[in-house]
Amino acid sequence: MVSAAAPTPPSPELPARPAHSPAGPAAPQPRPEPCAPAGRGEVEAPPAPHPRGQAPGPCRGRGAGGASARVARAAAVSLGTARPMASPGSSAPGGVAVVGSGLIGRSWAMLFASAGFRVKLFDIEPRQVTDALVSLRKEMKMLELSGYLKGELGAEEQLSLISGCSDLREAVEGALHVQECVPENLELKRKLFAQLDKIADDHVILSSSSSCLLPSKLFAGLAHVKQCLVAHPVNPPYYVPLVELVPHPETAPATVDRTYALMRRVGQSPVRLLREIDGFALNRLQYAVIAEAWRLVEEGVVSPGDLDLVMSDGLGLRYAFIGPLETMHLNAEGMLSYCDRYSEGMKRVLKTFGPVPEFSGATAEKVHQAMCVKVPDDAEHLAARRAWRDGCLMRLAQLKHQLPQ
Structure with a gap:
């Protein structure tokens, strides 16, 4: 995912459990070299992921016993060959x-x-680090007040675990996992991983958030290639749990296993791609949907607004809980029954699909105008709609966490 240039989304308006008013941003604090803490105060025991390998739910209760008890409950559990956690500042x-x-x-x-x-x-720019810490404080305080902060630790306890650095060696020192989140540019990412390769030890996992760059190109020639993979999140990662794990051809199986365990521990839903492929799984599915949506509008079959309703009030509701393959399985007496009944019809329709759209010209203007009627394309309206989207995603994540699987 492209990250460094992305704007900070505003805090979504959520139904508060306790009554509150939105938390305002903290004043920027001076950044001690090389790392500045995002929070104030210290936790009272070495922090670590949740007990028994349980992933934190979207809205887990804080529990009794105060900070010491909560941190103690988050006792260290090993992640494969990962090394034990250390106290903040160590x-x-x-x-x-x-x-x-x-x-x-x-x-x-x-x-x-x-x-x-x-x-x-x-971040290479100290000011970017300072701004990020301020943004994190505002966002996490808002989430805590509205009851949607993840994990068992409070906002201050979580903030005390986050520090900012503008020295790459200092940032990576002692890490068991490095998650790269720079803009989606192959040359930029390759230069960064070349630097990381020089300072990494033989235990740390080097992971990229890339949405489409192939691991074989990202990690080519690295000495620590067995420790490298892509862990592609979905935007926004805090509210959408899927992470695609895509290995380099030489990535060690233990690297994938450890990353899978780590993603589960932080509440995400990792999926393993058995080999690399352009676009990975998510974007290949997404682009197929976008391409046919575009063709249907371009050919005058449906309006842009109604096209979006087909997904948001139709397929999307179902796919939020079960995927396309399970949908097939349930819509007949099992998968083989579905294929027997519907395969000829599916193949007939699929043969009518047109070429890859250009995503430009009159259709692009038509779709743009339709979207602007619903959401004007100025910064204020777009930010407000993103906030609404994120609030919906948080509530959906909470619902899915509460429902039986």
Whole structure:
């Protein structure tokens, strides 16, 4: 995912459990070298992910016993061959480095901190780090007040686990996992991973948030290639749990296993791609939907607004709980029954699909105008709609967490 250049979304308006007013941003604090803490105060025991390998739910209760008891409940559990956690501020191994302080990087920092991990948030620009820490404080305080903060630790406890760095070596020192979140540019990412390769030890996992760059191109020639993979989140990662794990052809199976376990521990839903493919799984599915949606509008079959309703009030409701393959299985007496009944019709329709659209010209203008009627394309309206979207996603995540699987 492209992250560093992404804007910070405004806090979504949510139904508050306790009565509250939105938390305002904290004043920027001076950044001590090399790392500045995002929170005030210290936790009273070494933090770590949740007990028994349980992923934190979207809205887990805080429990009794105060900060000490909550941190104690987040006792250390090993992640395969991962090394044990260390206390905040310690140079001992066990933390997570997030490289890139844009929207995706900040979301990763929040997720790791929610599970008790010590996080160093790196950006080459100190001002970007300072702004990111201020944004994190505002967002996490708002989430806590509205009852949607993830994990068992409170906002201050989680913030105390996050520090900002503008020195890459310092950020990576002692980390068990590095999550890269710089803009989606192959040359930029390759240069960064070449730097990481020089300073990484033989234990740390080097992971990219790339949405489409192939691991074989990202990690080519690295000495630590067996420790490298892509962990592609869905935007916004704090509210949408899917993470695609895509290995390099030489990635060690243990690297994938450890990353899978880590993603589960921070409340995400990892899926393993058995080999790399252009676009990975999510974007291949997404682009197929977008292409046919575009063709239907371009050919005058349906309006842009009604096309979106086909997904949001039709397929999307079902797919929020079961995928396309299980849908097939349930819509007949099992998968084989579905294929027997409907395969000829599916093949007939699929043969009518047109070429890849250009996504430009008159159709682009038509779709743009239709979208602007619903959401004007100025910064204020777009930000408000994103906030509404994120609030909906949080409530949906809570519902899914509460429902039996």
